[in-house]
Amino acid sequence: MTQIAYLGLGSNLGNRIRHLNVGIRLLEKQAGDVLRVSPFYESEPWGYQSPNRYVNAVCELRTELQPLRLLDCCKNIERQAGRKNKTSDHYEDRPLDIDILLYGNDAIDCPRLTIPHPRLAIRAFVLFPLSDLIPDFIVPLTRKSVAQLRDEITDSSDSDRVRPLPPLSSSSHSL
Numbered sequence: 077m078t079q080i081a082y083l084g085l086g087s088n089l090g091n092r093i094r095h096l097n098v099g100i101r102l103l104e105k106q107a108g109d110v111l112r113v114s115p116f117y118e119s120e121p122w123g124y125q126s127p128n129r130y131v132n133a134v135c136e137l138r139t140e141l142q143p144l145r146l147l148d149c150c151k152n153i154e155r156q157a158g159r160k161n162k163t164s165d166h167y168e169d170r171p172l173d174i175d176i177l178l179y180g181n182d183a184i185d186c187p188r189l190t191i192p193h194p195r196l197a198i199r200a201f202v203l204f205p206l207s208d209l210i211p212d213f214i215v216p217l218t219r220k221s222v223a224q225l226r227d228e229i230t231d232s233s234d235s236d237r238v239r240p241l242p243p244l245s246s247s248s249h250s251l
């Protein structure tokens with residue numbers, strides 16, 4: 077059975093736009109059909125200090141992979157894009173990070189995987205691109221739409237840390 081999943085991609089090392097485009101192409105090859113990709117945004121590192129800003133986007137994926145298989149696939153793609161194993165328990169700079177934000181209407185909570193992504197509702201760099209794709213989708217467990225969550229966060233300081241990238245810089249991701 078196929079499912080529609082939304083994946084958050086981020087990069088803050090090297091050629092960040094290229095890393096996102098590589099990630100999208102590998103998802104297309106290894107995880108399913110990438111139906112749509114949001115505009116690209118630039119954001120401050122979240123949860124730690126670094127001079128390297130992130131480029132972020134969200135992609136809409138039609139997949140036959142079950143959630144844990146999809147997680148394994150995302151982790152493999154991160155490695156193929158040059159990500160090394162973590163050297164600490166803290167957030168670190170990385171060429172590519174892929175988070176599973178949503179998997180249909182499923183709510184999953186197991187040791188390796190929580191869906192909806194546990195920090196989805198408090199991250200402007202996720203809510204802005206996600207609301208470009210599915211503003212009216214009601215996020216499981218929250219009873220709120222993606223646009224509502226985005227508007228709530230727009231009132232907080234987190235939204236100052238995210239800005240759209242000019243369309244030209246992300247145009248190469250069109251499939």
Ligand code: AMP
Binds near residue numbers: 147187
């Ligand atoms: P990372 O953001 O790549 O450092 O992810 C750290 C760990 O978070 C992964 O190894 C996953 O086991 C776990 N995790 C839990 N929920 C999720 C999710 N929804 N998407 C991606 N990783 C998740």
